Amino acid sequence: MRFTESDLRDLLVAREQQAGEPERVFARVRARVGHRGRRTATTIVAAAAVTVAATAVSVGYATWPREPAGRPTQALTAEPPLTARPALGYTLSDNTIGGLHVLTLEADATHQFASLSLSPGPNAADVFLWLFEPGAYQPKTGQPVEVGGRPGYYGIEPYPAGDKVGVPGEPSLTWQYTDGGWAVLQARFDEATARDRLLEIASRVTLEQPRHARLPFRFGELPAQLQPSGVVLARHDPAAGLFLGKDGKRVMHVLASDGPPLDISVSKWRPNTTIGGHPAMVWDGLITVDLGAFHLQISAPENPAGYPAGELTRIASGMTFADWADPGSWFDAADAVR
Missing domain, CATH: 2.60.120 (Jelly Rolls)
Incomplete structure (x- = not known):
């Protein structure tokens, strides 16, 4: 059983439909899978093994309001207005x-x-x-x-x-x-x-007006040849994510979602390790890290053998996170991979 891109889309839609009803958020995904800066940021301490013994990093995030006040104005950045939609952006x-x-x-x-x-x-x-x-x-x-x-x-x-x-x-x-x-x-x-x-x-x-997608995370290190290939967001039960691709195909999904983890695919949220001192769960090509105000999921649905749990854990261990409560502090998606 694998967590696929279709499951991710179902997950986002399910979260939207059942926002405020946490016990039902992942029901559709379970059923589907069962059948087949302000750049001040927090960095998870680097680690290479699935079980990471590291000093806990305090993440004092507040919950993002359900109805955000709106995206930051152009005056908040030194960049000129975009004249065309960026590949990782919206009109x-x-x-x-x-x-x-x-x-x-x-x-x-x-x-x-x-x-x-x-x-x-x-x-x-x-x-x-x-x-x-x-x-x-x-x-x-x-x-x-x-x-x-x-x-x-x-x-x-x-x-x-x-x-x-x-x-x-x-x-x-x-x-x-x-x-x-x-x-x-x-x-x-x-x-x-x-x-x-x-x-x-x-x-x-x-x-x-064209604008960059913004993400609450940035990578420190990625496996060779992986490049950003798409972005996704959900509005009412907030989530924002990035697709990573290789050789023209999406091979990895990285999704940050509001609040603590609930259910993941066919499995209940049962932490079985820690990453950077934060509760984490490793399950069949999918890792989840509970960061307090939000949680992070990384999966490689098309090639779980090529990106095993240890590789996904190393990716999460090197990531930097913006203030979830302040979308104006989030990173441009184009800058998410350094």
Whole structure:
């Protein structure tokens, strides 16, 4: 049994849907797997073995508010405004998109992806949006439509955009949001009204100024050839993470989530070691470290044999963490690997 990227997406959505109900947060993941600076920071003391005997490091974090005040303004940095979306960044809002409420947001060099809810709060995802960079996606044909004067297509497609994230056979709308760049919307709507509802949502989708994704952690050392390949965040039960890739494939996930660990995949939270003096659990290619106000998970779902527990532990041992309660102190994702 392995913790896969699909499980990670289920985990994030489950956390969103059941925020405030901790005993249910990982139920969907268990069921799925069962079937098959302010740069002042804290560094976990370096260690090489699975069981790390190290001096405890005090982590005096406070809990991140459930409704953050907002991202820092440009004036807080010395960098000029970005003119294009960075590979590890967003132009989609992390609050509302097209009048819908963001649950989770992902991005890599080719596209952004958002799961959206019709109502505020931790709800089930009703709508999925893919926003592709110019040249990254060629749409399928369907019933011709227009969105803001630009061409598009409406139809019923299994897994739109070739990304097996949505629900097969649900209504979807594809439109050209910029020259050479296409967007895809998919929703759990009744077919009788889906076309008009999707067109209305698409007409309200707008882009923000490009910004870097921000993460509450930075690496000190990574195995050779691993490079950042994508970012992910969840809004209502906060989590932020980074995908690491090798040879064009995602091979490792690093996720920081609000609060203490609950259940992990099919297993209860049962610490069986320590890392840097903090309770930790090593389980089948997945390690979790309880850092107080938040917890860290590192997994290598596609190649657990290539990145055994000792390797994942060494990675965690060299990481530096920002103040979880102050997202303005977090690191730009592009700087997460030094």
